[in-house]
Amino acid sequence: MPKTPSLRDLEHNQAFVERHIGPNDAEIAHMLRIVGHDSLDAMTDAIVPGSIRAKDALALPGSLTEVDALAKIRAIADKNEVFRSFIGQGYYGTFVPNVILRNILENPAWYTAYTPYQAEISQGRMEALINFQTMVADLTGMEIANASLLDEATAAAEAMTLAKRSSRSKSDVFFVSKNVHPQTLEVLRTRADGLGIELHVGDDADAAAVESYGVLLQYPDTFGRIHDYKAVADAVHARGGLVAVATDLLALTLLASPGEWGADIVVGNTQRFGVPFGFGGPHAGFMSCRDAYKRSMPGRLIGVSIDAEGNPAYRLTLQTREQHIRREKATSNICTAQVLLAVMASMYAVYHGPDGLVRIARRTHRLAAILASALRKAGVAVGNDFFDTLHVTGIDAAALHAKAEAARINLRAIDAGSVGISLDETTARADVIALAGLFGAAIDDIDALDAATADALPGALRRQSKFMQHPVFNSHHSEHELLRYMRALSDKDLAMDRTMIPLGSCTMKLNATAEMIPVTWPEFGDIHPLAPAGQAQGYRELIDGLEAMLAEITGYDAVSFQPNSGAQGEFAGLLAIRAYHRSRGEGHRDICLIPESAHGTNPASAQMCGMTVVVTRCDANGNVDVDDIRAKAAKHADRLAAIMITYPSTHGVFEEDVVEICEIVHSHGGQVYTDGANMNALVGVARPGKWGSDVSHLNLHKTFCIPHGGGGPGVGPCAVKSHLAPFLPKAFGSDDAGGMVSAATFGSASILPISWMYIALMGAGGLRKATQVALLNANYIAKKLEPHYETLYTGRNGLVAHECILDLRPLKDATGIGAEDVAKRLIDFGFHAPTLSFPVAGTLMVEPTESESQHELDRFIDAMIQIREEIRAVAEGKLDRDDNPLLNAPHTAAQVSASEWTRAYPRELAAFPLASLRRQKYWPPVARVDNVHGDKNVFCSCIPVGEFADEPEAFSEPDVV
Structure with missing residues (x-):
């Protein structure tokens, strides 16, 4: 006789965590076997260096149901x-x-x-x-x-x-x-x-x-x-x-x-x-x-x-x-x-x-x-x-x-x-x-x-x-x-x-409907940014609560929500570092070390703060070169203001030496800025404020579920340790030390309920599991595609972090088919391409996130394998080197339904390279631009x-x- 499910089991099935995370427990177990581990915790231990791994669970409440979370935020909104x-x-x-x-x-x-x-x-x-x-x-x-x-x-x-x-x-x-x-x-x-x-x-x-x-x-x-x-x-x-x-x-x-x-x-x-x-x-x-x-x-x-x-x-x-x-x-x-x-x-x-x-x-x-x-x-x-x-x-x-x-x-x-x-x-x-x-x-x-x-x-x-x-x-x-x-x-x-x-470094994850609902409530939407404080008590409670949540998650002490983009968050963080040095009589500190793999906004933000950028090298494995950092920190010790690093690295791996890097920079009088672009690999697993970092911006439009909106809005709050807190962006009308970086004190305040809802819905355990499944999904893709594409960089135990870089350069050399051709051919399969040629030209960086199911991952893997077969057909002369479905992708409905077809390959291969596409097909409105x-x-x-x-x-x- 089947066992009667307990009340706790039934309530677990009602939890939002299982709605947000794509793979179910059976699929997670299957994917773990492919990756080579028997549990999420074992896989996490194999990926994340012990020197930074969090020892304690997040001090956050458990997950709420959608009904309970909406009721709770409704009570907050009613205070406005x-x-x-x-x-x-x-x-x-x-x-x-x-x-x-x-x-x-x-x-x-x-x-x-x-x-x-x-x-x-x-x-x-x-x-x-x-x-x-x-x-x-x-x-x-x-x-x-x-x-x-x-x-x-x-x-x-x-x-x-x-x-x-x-x-x-x-x-x-x-x-x-x-x-x-x-x-x-x-x-x-x-x-x-x-x-x-x-x-x-x-x-x-x-x-x-x-x-x-x-x-x-x-x-x-x-x-x-x-x-x-x-x-x-x-x-x-x-x-x-x-x-x-x-x-x-x-x-x-x-x-x-x-x-x-x-x-x-x-x-x-x-x-x-x-x-x-x-x-x-x-x-x-x-x-x-x-x-x-x-x-x-x-x-x-x-x-x-x-x-x-x-x-x-x-x-x-x-x-x-x-x-x-x-x-x-x-x-x-x-x-x-x-x-x-x-x-x-x-x-x-x-x-x-x-x-x-x-x-x-x-x-x-x-x-x-x-x-x-x-x-x-x-x-x-x-x-x-x-x-x-x-x-x-x-x-x-x-x-x-x-x-x-x-x-x-x-x-x-x-x-x-x-x-x-x-x-x-x-x-x-x-x-x-x-x-x-x-x-x-x-x-x-x-x-x-x-x-x-x-x-x-x-x-x-x-x-x-x-x-x-x-x-x-x-x-x-x-x-x-x-x-x-x-x-x-x-x-x-x-x-x-x-x-x-599957865009690497962009974290395109589920933006759940329940998270979006409060955005259009008039209690959040119809408040003027300069309304008297007494009329915005609900906003104050929500913002204070979200600050406490993010401080706990990151290990920092204070958060400013004024920056209304990730780049603005970078700028605010560097301004805080600059103001801190000035407050100590060290305003001459103006050197910012930045690894050559960094996102382009990092050096641009440093330049806007009046800092001089000194580029540090990366080694052949894509890791930052610690010896080069040590040498340049010592060389510029009297002027060193900061280092800007991304962690996990821009190359999608957990580097082993991040604690040592922090110690080197601190020993020469500098501060450590950690770019928060890859925070989705850290939540519940490691906390930058605890391993030696002084400041990060957080992309709420990545890790914390605010949608990308076709290219904005974004929110880039700046999180800092206590010694930098006095130098965060000031409120409009205040005499605080920091300057304003955006027009409104709390930036894009009306979309902060999205992140508040996400954290409340997931709870401490759900947030950690989301990070672990993000790591699993990336490694599952890398492992399944290993016979077909080389993963350019891996970390400890041959594993990647939350994203993997597929190297198309050898195929380009052999066949003339490059990463851009693969990106365009993926459109014929109904996929948005991974990140193209960043951080390495000629590559594709894939980040599946935790909210994609095994079915969707397999659909992407099948597409990439079929594309690899087409590249192989070009190499073997079965497809024309100058007239093949990759070079001509994407294919529009008008092209494949035209009365004449002059390509050197069948219409069916252009339009329906996999049988599943006959059931559901996206047709691009234009050919390659x-x-x-x-x-x-x-x-x-x-x-x-x-x-x-x-x-x-x-x-x-x-x-x-």
């Missing part, structure tokens, strides 16, 4: 209070169209996609991004825009450095209007400090007189005023400087674009285009510029090239890749964007179109003008020439804020005698009446007051030029049309909802409709740059 917000200062209320909320923000086809490095399987999200670029360029009056930056403040900092390297002036002074948003000024101060840039903050009128290489203006300014800056721009240009402008896209639907009066670079935030406050983020910042500066523009840029059939196809241009290649000579450390939020903003523009945006802007402005008129009638002083923001002066601000709080209204606190009031598309007539009432002004007939009130836009700056005339912005205004357009785009792409994305053509022909806005004619030759090339 959502007031009507009129604070402004760069953040505005907005309506997220429900069709975009459900089908973009809440849709895994969009939020689980990766950065579009593989162009052929990313055409949908790149079309959405090129719509974003076109929207921004049109509204700002610039020739070109990038595919988003992290927020307005960091975009302004990037503009400061872009102006520096593009200006003809030899000055090191950057002039900043005192009327920019205060958080922007804080970030500029932080960034300028390490780059030898002198900030001069002053009145707008002084911008024309101060000798500088560039200026930053705000239009409209932080107090809502609209100034005519043409004379200033002309004066700055006359002395060889550049003009950067921070602006508001909604205002630009009614105001002359900055490009029309002389701006060279324009930055801002697209948050009010359908993205919630989120207590500060994530939101898509933007940058646009004149064509002359496009090669120096930071971040990602979507461009247009052609595919193998001559058809137009989207691809990433050189921008971010160039920065990584340049390493310590990079001008920016940007590695990510805010793709998901940029897609939302672009779809908001597509849905409303130019006429709809103008209608929203006009209504917002009318309400502001009506409110200003009512206040003036009551004797209240209000500024002139505004769009949506009123600067009210000559009042008792404290008393007014108290009245507003009683009415559950937030106003902007400016000083003791003034407040700011910013209206937006969510403002209703009742809000205007209530706001007027706070000042003792009664509005008896709002329509009559409307009729008697003139607009407050300066006549000379009213927009005359058209914008967003491309059909994409004028064709999808019904919900049904937009729904189908978004579905058509997502159908072109591969995301985690369709297939494993021509990268060289795209790099030579930088074309980065919506493709004219005429270019989509049936004949490929109808596509006209843009001018060669």
Whole structure:
């Protein structure tokens, strides 16, 4: 008679851990036998050096069910209070169209996609991004825009450095209007400090007189005023400087674009285009510029090239890749964007179109003008020439804020005698009446007051030029049309909802639905980042709780959540090291040791902090060369600031000497920075803060389940030991020692619930098991593929960490088939390629993560074995060396269904190399994209409709740059 299961057994089966981890216990046992171990613990001991292995279990609670975790975070969310917000200062209320909320923000086809490095399987999200670029360029009056930056403040900092390297002036002074948003000024101060840039903050009128290489203006300014800056721009240009402008896209639907009066670079935030406050983020910042500066523009840029059939196809241009290649000579450390939020903003523009945006802007402005008129009638002083923001002066601000709080209204606190009031598309007539009432002004007939009130836009700056005339912005205004357009785009792409994305160093794991649900709750989404602290008690509890969780997991003592990307986390960590040395009277320490295998953001971040990078060698096995580190640490002992290492290594192995490396650096006065990119191999197994590391950034969008969103949002909190804690990024408005690295105190706060939920759902034991299965899955793939591909690097006992590097170079030498050909051929099997040619050219780096089942791993293994057979067929002459399915991959449905087939191999081999593909098949929308053509022909806005004619030759090339 079968044994009756116990209550504990039944409850175990309800636990989330078994939902998150792909292989079940039977599959784990089978895979362990393949790898050569009888338990996960035995395998872990064989992989992880004993010198760093954690001796104790994590001091975290056990795993929760989804029901219990959601109830717990609901109780936390309920402690936030959502007031009507009129604070402004760069953040505005907005309506997220429900069709975009459900089908973009809440849709895994969009939020689980990766950065579009593989162009052929990313055409949908790149079309959405090129719509974003076109929207921004049109509204700002610039020739070109990038595919988003992290927020307005960091975009302004990037503009400061872009102006520096593009200006003809030899000055090191950057002039900043005192009327920019205060958080922007804080970030500029932080960034300028390490780059030898002198900030001069002053009145707008002084911008024309101060000798500088560039200026930053705000239009409209932080107090809502609209100034005519043409004379200033002309004066700055006359002395060889550049003009950067921070602006508001909604205002630009009614105001002359900055490009029309002389701006060279324009930055801002697209948050009010359908993205919630989120207590500060994530939101898509933007940058646009004149064509002359496009090669120096930071971040990602979507461009247009052609595919193998001559058809137009989207691809990433050189921008971010160039920065990584340049390493310590990079001008920016940007590695990510805010793709998901940029897609939302672009779809908001597509849905409303130019006429709809103008209608929203006009209504917002009318309400502001009506409110200003009512206040003036009551004797209240209000500024002139505004769009949506009123600067009210000559009042008792404290008393007014108290009245507003009683009415559950937030106003902007400016000083003791003034407040700011910013209206937006969510403002209703009742809000205007209530706001007027706070000042003792009664509005008896709002329509009559409307009729008697003139607009407050300066006549000379009213927009005359058209914008967003491309059909994409004028064709999808019904919900049904937009729904189908978004579905058509997502159908072109591969995301985690369709297939494993085995990208090494990227940790593409399950982003569970339960983790995502709280993100769209209004208690998290509708809180302004500058709301009074008493209204954000739930956020405070959640952030404090997540900090304690991450400190326990990592062995560090304090965590800042301000960095809103991994690269920002690196920057914050190095800033803390620099400030620590300065506090001890050792500000001369400026040497940063970085192994040659490091990710390109590491040396770029060090350069941004004013550090000098000294590269250390790796040995033939891919390990850092400890003797070289020892020699260079001794050589630079008087100036040594830090070492930046990645652990497990960039080559996917646990190196044996990490403790010794920490001791060497500490003995010469330096600090140890450990890149957290590979933390998924450490959670519950080893803790960097306990083996000697001083600081790490953590990629919450990797290890801790925040989705990659097609290339952002990311979150890169900075975790430090106690001696560095005073130097973490400061809160906005505080006098703490650290500088701000992002616009909002807690960065992209609204997506922190995802990581909180993941840790709560997994519990201490689940987190450790997840790490162990991640190690197992990587070693299972390496072992199964061992007869077919060489694993380039292994660690102790011949095992890898959480990823393995497959060496394609010998096959390239023998057959002409390289790693890129294998990557493209995998698309025919329905797979996103592994990481291509990083960290070693000619290789593929595979990271399966713990959430992929044995079935999915075997499907990938079968594909790789079939590809190896095809390469062997080329070597043996059974497939033509110059006309084979690898060189011609990927194959589109149009190609294999055409009336003529001229290839030297069968259609069936092109389309269905495995029988299983006949049951389920992904068809790429374009053939292989021509990268060289795209790099030579930088074309980065919506493709004219005429270019989509049936004949490929109808596509006209843009001018060669």
